[in-house]
Amino acid sequence: xxxxxxxxxxxxxxxxFTINDAEAMFNNWATDQNTTKYLNWNPHENxxxxxxxxxxxxxxxxxxxxxxxxxxx
Numbered sequence: 001x002x003x004x005x006x007x008x009x010x011x012x013x014x015x016x017f018t019i020n021d022a023e024a025m026f027n028n029w030a031t032d033q034n035t036t037k038y039l040n041w042n043p044h045e046n047x048x049x050x051x052x053x054x055x056x057x058x059x060x061x062x063x064x065x066x067x068x069x070x071x072x073x
Contacts, residue, residue: 003064014068017057021069026050 007014029035030044030053044050057067 003066004061004068007068011073013071013073015071016061017054017067017069019051019054019058022047022051022054025054 004016006016026044026047030050033043036043041053044053057065060067
């Protein structure tokens with residue numbers, strides 16, 4: 001069952017992760033200690049950690065996981 005549906009407004013899109021999100025995630029926030037300090041994982045040391053994180057999310061979609069990428073338009 002896939003529960004992560006696309007939600008879209010004029011200024012925002014919530015959608016599933018794709019492996020293509022890895023570079024932007026790594027460069028923009030996954031390495032930032034201030035951004036990740038309240039998350040249950042440490043800042044990523046390299047892009048391979050980010051790809052592994054995304055692959056984990058991708059594998060759990062079929063199990064009903066709700067997990068979105070936020071795209072600001």
